[in-house]
Amino acid sequence: MITFKNLCPDEPYLVLKQRYDNSIEAGQENIEAISISSFSNVTNEVNSRYVNLKFVDKNEFIFFSNYNSPKAKEFESHNQITALIFWNSINCQIRLKAIIKKTPKIFNKKYFKQRDKKKNALAISSNQSFEIESYENVKSNYNKSINNDDLTDCPDHWGGFSFIPYYFEFWQGSELRLNKREKYEFQKNEWKKSILQP
């Protein structure tokens, strides 16, 4: 589930919330899954991965991850991302473009405190995406963390990322192939809406 807080009254956010409510009603699974694509200035590569979108707070989208992970390094080297949602229960794709940044430490600490302790043990014990000898070692690091660490204390290497989209595209699939595409771009302090051909 995605938590919507202080809903932004701008049209693309209202459309997003309406689609979200329709997908919930249609029984959408993994509704919080969102693909984030980044670019690395260092390797000149583009990279995508799913994360769980936890909050849409006013116009800010927030997910959590490891600050030493490849994605974090890529966001540092190039802060422009694209994000992608597909809610198959209502046949809707949402494309976003945004600039990404870290959430404040104080926010991370507060969120970590009230988070599931088993998830926190993993966040503390895993050097996300670094190579390790075996899965046994992953389990042993995790168990050490469960038994020894303060699972309410947010480590410096973990926290949120937030982005405010300047571009939304809602693609609504249709059985007749007459797919409907609506684009919103934030230009000169307002949202410009356009219709795109399928």
Ligand SMILES: Cc1cc2nc3c(=O)[nH]c(=O)nc-3n(C[C@H](O)[C@H](O)[C@H](O)COP(=O)(O)O)c2cc1C
């Ligand atoms: C549905 C789904 C949700 C995920 N949610 C998260 C998440 O919220 N945070 C996270 O760090 N990784 C999440 N992952 C794992 C990432 O896709 C990825 O494997 C990991 O973050 C390492 O990415 P990186 O090497 O590009 O930094 C999720 C994977 C899936 C399939």
